[in-house]
Amino acid sequence: MMGKGGSHWFLALAPLVMVLGLLAPGGWMDSALGFALALIGVIAAALLIARPKYGEHVLGLIALGCGGVAVLVALARQDAPGLEAPGIWIFLAGWVLLLWGRLVALARLDAGRLVALIAPGLFGVALLYLWQVFVVGFGVPQVLLPAPSQVGHVLGTRMDVLWPDFLQTAKAVLAGFVAGCAWGFVVAVLADRIPFLKRGLLPLCGLISAVPIVGIAPIMVMWFGFDWQSKAAVVVVVTFFPMLVNTLAGLAAADAMARDLMHSYAASYFQTLVKLRLPTALPFIFNALKINSTLALIAAIVAEFFGSPILGLGFRISAEVARLNVDVVWAAIAIAALCGSMFYGAIAAMERVCTFWHPSYRS
Amino acid sequence: MTTETLALPVRMPRLAGARDRVVPVAVILLVALVAWYALAIWLNAPQIQDQALRDNRTLTFSELAQASWAMERPVLPAPHQIAENFYETVFATPIDSRRSLVYHAGVTVSATLLGFLMGSLLGIALAIGIVHLRVLDRSLLPWVIASQTIPILAIAPMIVVVLGNIGLDGVLPKAIISMYLCFFPVTIGMVKGLRSPDPLQLDLMRTYSASQAQLFAKLRWPSSVDFLFASLKVAIATSLIGAIVGELPTGAQAGLGARLLSGSYYGQTVQIWSALVMAALVGVVLVFAVEAVERLARAQRGGR
Numbered sequence: 001m002m003g004k005g006g007s008h009w010f011l012a013l014a015p016l017v018m019v020l021g022l023l024a025p026g027g028w029m030d031s032a033l034g035f036a037l038a039l040i041g042v043i044a045a046a047l048l049i050a051r052p053k054y055g056e057h058v059l060g061l062i063a064l065g066c067g068g069v070a071v072l073v074a075l076a077r078q079d080a081p082g083l084e085a086p087g088i089w090i091f092l093a094g095w096v097l098l099l100w101g102r103l104v105a106l107a108r109l110d111a112g113r114l115v116a117l118i119a120p121g122l123f124g125v126a127l128l129y130l131w132q133v134f135v136v137g138f139g140v141p142q143v144l145l146p147a148p149s150q151v152g153h154v155l156g157t158r159m160d161v162l163w164p165d166f167l168q169t170a171k172a173v174l175a176g177f178v179a180g181c182a183w184g185f186v187v188a189v190l191a192d193r194i195p196f197l198k199r200g201l202l203p204l205c206g207l208i209s210a211v212p213i214v215g216i217a218p219i220m221v222m223w224f225g226f227d228w229q230s231k232a233a234v235v236v237v238v239t240f241f242p243m244l245v246n247t248l249a250g251l252a253a254a255d256a257m258a259r260d261l262m263h264s265y266a267a268s269y270f271q272t273l274v275k276l277r278l279p280t281a282l283p284f285i286f287n288a289l290k291i292n293s294t295l296a297l298i299a300a301i302v303a304e305f306f307g308s309p310i311l312g313l314g315f316r317i318s319a320e321v322a323r324l325n326v327d328v329v330w331a332a333i334a335i336a337a338l339c340g341s342m343f344y345g346a347i348a349a350m351e352r353v354c355t356f357w358h359p360s361y362r363s
Numbered sequence: 364m365t366t367e368t369l370a371l372p373v374r375m376p377r378l379a380g381a382r383d384r385v386v387p388v389a390v391i392l393l394v395a396l397v398a399w400y401a402l403a404i405w406l407n408a409p410q411i412q413d414q415a416l417r418d419n420r421t422l423t424f425s426e427l428a429q430a431s432w433a434m435e436r437p438v439l440p441a442p443h444q445i446a447e448n449f450y451e452t453v454f455a456t457p458i459d460s461r462r463s464l465v466y467h468a469g470v471t472v473s474a475t476l477l478g479f480l481m482g483s484l485l486g487i488a489l490a491i492g493i494v495h496l497r498v499l500d501r502s503l504l505p506w507v508i509a510s511q512t513i514p515i516l517a518i519a520p521m522i523v524v525v526l527g528n529i530g531l532d533g534v535l536p537k538a539i540i541s542m543y544l545c546f547f548p549v550t551i552g553m554v555k556g557l558r559s560p561d562p563l564q565l566d567l568m569r570t571y572s573a574s575q576a577q578l579f580a581k582l583r584w585p586s587s588v589d590f591l592f593a594s595l596k597v598a599i600a601t602s603l604i605g606a607i608v609g610e611l612p613t614g615a616q617a618g619l620g621a622r623l624l625s626g627s628y629y630g631q632t633v634q635i636w637s638a639l640v641m642a643a644l645v646g647v648v649l650v651f652a653v654e655a656v657e658r659l660a661r662a663q664r665g666g667r
Contacts, residue, residue, distance in 0.1 A: 100498070103498045103501070103502050104497075104498045106501065106502075107497045107498045107500070107501035107502065108497075116501070119498075119501045119502040120501070120502050120503075120504075120505035120506060122502070123502035123503065123506065124506060143525070143528060144525055144528060144529065145525070196387050196390075197387070197391075198387075199383060199384060199387040199388075200387030200388050200390060200391035201391065203384060203388050204388060204391065204392075207643075207647055209600060210600045210643075210646035210647045210649070210650040211600075211642065211643040211646045211647070212600075212603050212604040212607050212642050212643075212646060214516075214604060214607070214608060215607060215619075215623055215638070215639045215642050216639065217623075218623055218624070218626065218627030218635055219632070219635060219636075219639075221627065222438070222627070222630070222632065223406075223438065294511055298516045301516065302516055302608055302611070305611050306611075306624070306627055307627070317521070321521055321524050324524075326521065326525070329521050330521075333518055333521075341509055
């Protein structure tokens with residue numbers, strides 16, 4: 001980690017490199033706006049060296065914002081200059097140093113959950129921005145890698161195609177997820193009740209975790225047809241085993257003392273199950289739900305590669321890849337990523353509510 | 364977000380007694396086998412009966428059962444049909460032939476292993492960075508986690524096509540997909556492992572005035588080995604999935620994924636099933652191989 005003295009030296013490096021970039025040929029003079037913004041960015045970055053007591057982070061944001069936009073404006077005036085405009089890339093290197101400094105400063109903050117989201121948020125936005133700048137600056141062909149702005153454009157204009165795709169896939173994911181998790185749970189409770197079943201199932205589950213289950217997709221498509229039912233079937237099989245294994249482990253997690261206590265209360269099997277063992281198993285069950293939320297989406301999309309009606313995110317991806325419309329593919333992936341994260345986030349939020357007593361959530 | 368709240372597969376509890384394990388497993392396998400044969404009759408019989416109706420014949424049950432276990436393109440092939448096809452394509456075909464399942468498995472395994480190697484190295488490197496630099500912990504770790512809520516496999520066809528466009532084909536594109544899938548469990552496991560030494564041990568190292576590098580080499584790394592192998596086992600299984608899916612959408616000529624795809628195009632169910640059996644076998648063997656290395660590593664450290 002950076003010491004306090006080293007950090008001053010580091011903070012000074014960023015504006016220095018940025019100034020170097022402004023001096024090198026980079027087509028800065030073509031646009032008064034770009035040059036002005038770049039200057040503001042450099043000045044703000046230079047002011048940061050003094051480590052102002054108030055408004056340090058606002059100043060940092062101004063420096064990053066103005067510097068970043070300046071590069072975009074300068075690039076907009078030229079046609080993919082690449083290495084012919086070294087100034088821009090030197091400036092950008094300074095900008096990255098500045099970004100690193102800001103992230104270090106943000107990481108030092110010890111504040112609430114909301115502030116803890118700012119650093120990764122900034123990091124993500126910066127990644128998108130750098131992607132955009134490199135694609136535009138070096139004129140990367142759209143077939144190889146579309147710029148984020150192009151993907152955003154597709155997301156804005158082609159929603160009429162992508163929305164039904166999303167609904168089709170979501171139907172399969174949700175139906176399969178609910179059925180698979182429910183089955184896994186029921187079988188786990190049964191296996192827990194019947195030790196013979198448990199002893200037979202556990203080693204097999206261990207083997208199956210090493211098996212690429214998505215491979216059953218073509219068979220399910222043959223059995224259940226092209227529509228969403230076949231995808232849901234794949235999702236059921238894929239989500240079943242993690243749920244089974246985790247629930248079994250969770251049911252075994254209640255400690256002996258607590259069980260003895262229930263025994264001394266003369267609690268029946270069902271009372272012990274409902275009042276002690278299932279609540280203790282909840283963290284494990286949520287673990288399985290989280291694993292399954294991503295598995296389900298993947299399984300549904302992969303199953304759609306094997307044949308589907310002319311709908312579905314997986315179908316869209318494989319069809320548009322074949323036609324080299326890579327921007328549509330990325331848009332479909334962005335949608336899948338977004339709802340995958342939201343699905344996961346929803347389960348994580350539910351977990352916080354249901355297992356508020358768990359040590360990992362106590363402050 | 365702390366690493367405690369992360370979704371990682373749980374370890375299976377070890378069950379005592381070899382006989383206690385073998386009997387239940389055998390019984391369940393037997394039940395599954397019987398159910399399979401029954402299911403094969405139930406699923407395949409309608410086709411057979413249609414045929415019989417057209418020929419104006421009535422079939423006894425045993426005729427029906429035998430016919431439904433010997434169809435050329437059954438809805439569900441009987442286990443012995445799969446075994447037969449498996450034997451033919453594995454042992455009765457020369458290994459370098461395109462019809463040999465060993466050849467296809469070899470193609471997939473080479474991509475799996477390359478991707479596993481790259482992914483594990485990337486995962487370990489990221490974990491070392493995250494443990495030592497607070498900035499990375501704060502800003503990169505959330506993205507490492509978020510990257511897994513993205514259905515990465517959806518990108519598989521695109522990565523293969525894109526890399527094919529710039530002249531990269533063969534093993535590497537598939538390996539990159541495997542890498543993307545398997546770096547995550549390694550990163551998460553290693554972050555946990557490198558942070559597992561307790562404060563007392565860290566303090567002891569400080570009283571020895573150990574440098575960061577010494578602290579890493581003598582304390583953090585050795586205490587993370589168990590975590591490393593636990594995540595490597597998960598990683599190699601996901602790596603195999605990545606390689607297989609990477610072969611799907613691109614019209615790849617070789618590999619288990621290509622075998623699945625061509626089987627589904629031509630309705631060759633027996634071929635699909637024997638490819639699946641091969642994939643399962645390969646998965647189990649790979650995980651066992653990692654386990655064997657783990658046992659070696661433990662033996663070297665005095666079997667702790």
